[in-house]
Amino acid sequence: MNHPLKNILLIIIFVTSFSCSKRNLVYFSDLDPEAGASFPITSKSEPRIQADDLLSITVTSLNPESNMLFNAGVIIPAEGNNTTISAPINENYLVDKDGYINYPVIGQIKLEGYTKQEAVKRMVDLLDEYVKDPIINIRFMNFKVTVIGEVQQPNSFVIPTEKITVLEALGLAGDMTAYGKRENVLIIREKDGVRTANRLNLNNKDVLNSEFFYLQQNDIIYVEPYKTKAIQADNNPRTFALISSGLTLAVILFLNFRDIFTR
Structure with a gap:
């Protein structure tokens, strides 16, 4: 093999050895494949209500009128009797920047920082004087x-x-x-x-x-x-010029060191 071709092969090996590295594409690769593992669930935390959350709040009780009123409905007295006609409105409650929602009858209620269970308890306490034994359900609409x-x-x-x-x-x-x-x-x-x-x-x-x-x-x-993807995605000629310059510099350094150690 002549010297120029040998030098080219050595350069390729040199550059490849420094530019390539083994990548681990396996999730949890340090798990024992035979014994497995078990972990107590300690990291789960219940989401807490934040500003700009959108909440669905529904109230259920034995009183239909109360149900409609607190479910953002409109109660219209029927003529000639004591019954009511209800027109429900599908409305969600936006938590404002200060952490409050604007709820029917009660008005401003601060729910920011509460979990759903804590918010339900707070709502039950507030509605207790208006509704007997209310059942309240709260859901995040923008989770x-x-x-x-x-x-x-x-x-x-x-x-x-x-x-x-x-x-x-x-x-x-x-x-x-x-x-x-x-x-x-x-x-x-x-x-x-x-x-x-x-x-x-x-x-x-x-x-x-x-x-x-x-x-x-x-x-x-x-x-x-990975950087390899970034290089592939970069169509800028300057990138290829820099890569070419880097390879050229690596070749020059390699050849100089080779000549020094082979004299």
Whole structure:
């Protein structure tokens, strides 16, 4: 083999050895494949009502008039008798920036910071003087998570069950592509007026105990791409010029060091 061809092969091996690295595409790859594992569920936290949440609040009791009144209905007395005709209005309650909803008869009620169970108890206490033994149901109407980045189908997803894990959210988005960084998934969350950003390593089983394994309303999941994908996506000629210059510099350095050590 002549010297020029040998040099080219050596350069290719040199550059390849530094540019390629083994990637782990397996979720929870540190789990024992035979013994498995069990984890107590300690990371799940119930979602709390926040500003800008949209709540559905329904009241049920033995009094139909009260039901219609507190379910945002309009009560119209019928002529000639004591019965009523009700025209229900499908209305949800927006939590304002100060954490209040504007509820019929009662007016302003602060629900920000409450779980659904705590909010139900508060509503029952407030309605007790108007309705006997009310049954109140509260639901989030805008419980959604957003998955973006290196996934098959980036989108925002409304979650009717109000319970979802990061794995389920990735499943809704069609899972990560082969270029997604499984060891560095970013979760962006807003809570109590503070926005936080935390990273999860989905190659590691310890993520199952993370407080971010279960998602909260309005969480954003960002899957970062590997550099190889970024290079592929960049059509800027300057990028290729920089890569070419880098390879040229690597060749020159390699040849100089080779000549030094082979003299």
